[in-house]
Amino acid sequence: MRAIWKGAVSFGLVNVPVRLFSATENHDVQFRQVHVKDGGRIKYxxxxxxxxxxxxxxxxxxxxxxxxxxxxxxxxxxxxxxxxRSSKEISIEKFVPADQIDPLLFDRSYYLEPDKTGLKPYVLLRDALEKADRMALVTVSIRTRMTLAVLRVRDGVIVLQTLLWADEVRQPEFDFLSEDTQATDKELAMASSLVDSLAGDYEPDEFEDDYSEAVEALVASKIEGGEVKEAPAAPAEETEVVDLLAALQRSVDKAKAAKSGGTSTSEIREEAAEPAASSGKQGAKKTAKKAPSKKAPAKKTTAKKAAATSTTKKAATKRKAS
Known part of the structure; x- marks a missing residue:
C-alpha cells in the first residue's frame, strides 16, 4: 500500500505522527465502451x-x-x-459514544500507521479508545478541504472514517410513513420465529461476488476460443490531411498574392510542398510512437524492406548492364 497523506493526530498535548492509507479498494468489473464491429475504443x-x-x-x-x-x-x-485548509493535523475535538454515530454518515475509510517515533502514543490512543468504547470525533483536511471524521479501532489498527455532513443525508419522505399500519401480535410472533431460525454470525468469507467470477470466466472462455479483436492503431492520415489542408490554404493565399504582382508560381509550389512533406514525416513519427508493437505489422515492414532491397539490386544490375 502507498501512503496518501502524512500528518499527526493531535491528542491533548501529544502529537502522534501517522501515515494515511486507503482501507478499501474497488473490485467491480471494469468495462470499456468499444465499437462492436472492430473492438475499437470509443473516444469522447x-x-x-x-x-x-x-x-x-x-x-x-x-x-x-x-x-x-x-x-x-x-x-x-x-x-x-x-x-x-492544508493542515497536516488530525485534531481530536471530543470522544463520543460509538452508538451516537449513525452508520449512514460514514463515507471513506483509511488506516492510520504510526511512525516509529510515534508508536508509544499511538498504542496509548488505540487502547484508550477500546477501553472507553467511544469514537474520537476529529477534523481533518484531506486534499485541502476540511471534513469531519471519527477514529475507531479495528483489528488493532486505528481507522479514520470521514463523515458526511448532516445536510447531505436525505430524509425519507414516503407516503406509507403517515399511514397507521401495525402488525398483529400473531404476525409479529411468526416474524420473530423466522428471524430466530435464520440467526447467525457475520462471516465475510461466506459470501462471494458471483457476478465478477462469472464475467471473468466468460472472458477467459472467449480468449481460449480465439474470440479476441485487436483494434488497429489510429491511422496517421488524419494528421497528414490537416497539415495538407493547411499547406493548400497557404498555396491559395500565395497564388492570390502572385496575381497581384507578388511571388512567382514556381516559388509558391516549392514553399507549399515543403510544409506538406515535413508534416507527413512528423505525423508518421508521432503515429509510430503511439502505435503499440504488433507482430503482424513487423512482418509487413520486414517484407517491405526486403522488396525495397530487391528492387534496388535489380536497378543496380540494369545500370551495370547498360
Missing amino acids: QRVCSIDGEEVPYSDIAKGYETADGQMVVLTDQEMKSLPS
Missing part, C-alpha cells in the same frame, strides 16, 4: 453545447448552475481565493 470530445466547437482544457472553467438554470462561471483564480 469536449464539445461546447452552444457553438458546437471542441474546447481545449485551457479554456475549461468550473460552472455553478443556479436553481433557475443560469450558469455562473468561476475561474481558477477565483477558486484559489476560497477558504481552504
Whole structure:
C-alpha cells in the first residue's frame, strides 16, 4: 500500500505522527465502451453545447448552475481565493459514544500507521479508545478541504472514517410513513420465529461476488476460443490531411498574392510542398510512437524492406548492364 497523506493526530498535548492509507479498494468489473464491429475504443470530445466547437482544457472553467438554470462561471483564480485548509493535523475535538454515530454518515475509510517515533502514543490512543468504547470525533483536511471524521479501532489498527455532513443525508419522505399500519401480535410472533431460525454470525468469507467470477470466466472462455479483436492503431492520415489542408490554404493565399504582382508560381509550389512533406514525416513519427508493437505489422515492414532491397539490386544490375 502507498501512503496518501502524512500528518499527526493531535491528542491533548501529544502529537502522534501517522501515515494515511486507503482501507478499501474497488473490485467491480471494469468495462470499456468499444465499437462492436472492430473492438475499437470509443473516444469522447469536449464539445461546447452552444457553438458546437471542441474546447481545449485551457479554456475549461468550473460552472455553478443556479436553481433557475443560469450558469455562473468561476475561474481558477477565483477558486484559489476560497477558504481552504492544508493542515497536516488530525485534531481530536471530543470522544463520543460509538452508538451516537449513525452508520449512514460514514463515507471513506483509511488506516492510520504510526511512525516509529510515534508508536508509544499511538498504542496509548488505540487502547484508550477500546477501553472507553467511544469514537474520537476529529477534523481533518484531506486534499485541502476540511471534513469531519471519527477514529475507531479495528483489528488493532486505528481507522479514520470521514463523515458526511448532516445536510447531505436525505430524509425519507414516503407516503406509507403517515399511514397507521401495525402488525398483529400473531404476525409479529411468526416474524420473530423466522428471524430466530435464520440467526447467525457475520462471516465475510461466506459470501462471494458471483457476478465478477462469472464475467471473468466468460472472458477467459472467449480468449481460449480465439474470440479476441485487436483494434488497429489510429491511422496517421488524419494528421497528414490537416497539415495538407493547411499547406493548400497557404498555396491559395500565395497564388492570390502572385496575381497581384507578388511571388512567382514556381516559388509558391516549392514553399507549399515543403510544409506538406515535413508534416507527413512528423505525423508518421508521432503515429509510430503511439502505435503499440504488433507482430503482424513487423512482418509487413520486414517484407517491405526486403522488396525495397530487391528492387534496388535489380536497378543496380540494369545500370551495370547498360
